[in-house]
Amino acid sequence: MASNVFRKDILLARQGDGDALNRVLTALQTRLRIAAAQRLGPPLRAKMATSDLLQSTYIDVVRSIKDFQGEDTPQLVAWITRIMENNLRDRARFYRRQRRNPEVVADEQPEAAGSVPTPSAEAMQVENLAAVVEALAELPEEQRQIMQLRVIEGREYEEIAEQLGRSVGSLRMLLSRARAALAIRLERMLGDT
8 A cells, every 4th residue: 555545544543434444444554464473472472362462452443542742653553552452451460369369250251261162252363354344343332332441441340330320231232232233243344245
């Protein structure tokens, strides 16, 4: 992708153009996959795949691209890499908490290796970045919000309930619906290709 075209796509993405963001992230996908693989050390690699880290990062990028202030590839890669490192720190903290408290609620634990994946786990494993970005954009705002707060940021249900003024039970149901809706949208999109 020519430098001027790429800069234009970055600017359009910052302005909310989803197609431009898809082009930018697709162009950077190999570079970001290498960065994710390098940052995911052996202890975390045993618990999560590189694609898990990338998908969490892409979701954060989609949600916050309007906050990006740079204009060129090195600045964008550095910004996305910081998001990736924050996600890694969050996951590492989660696993340390899990070791200290082995009675973590089942729906908070990542899928165990060899277990049957849930639709949401399959959705997060999807390699087709454009489909993931588009599927997330199609979710209703409440569903995108609960996915961000619970799945990406790893916040506790009680904290989210207080923030959103909802019950923990309603949040669990909302997250379940969001995961199902995302999986359905991805299945539909990937089935069309």
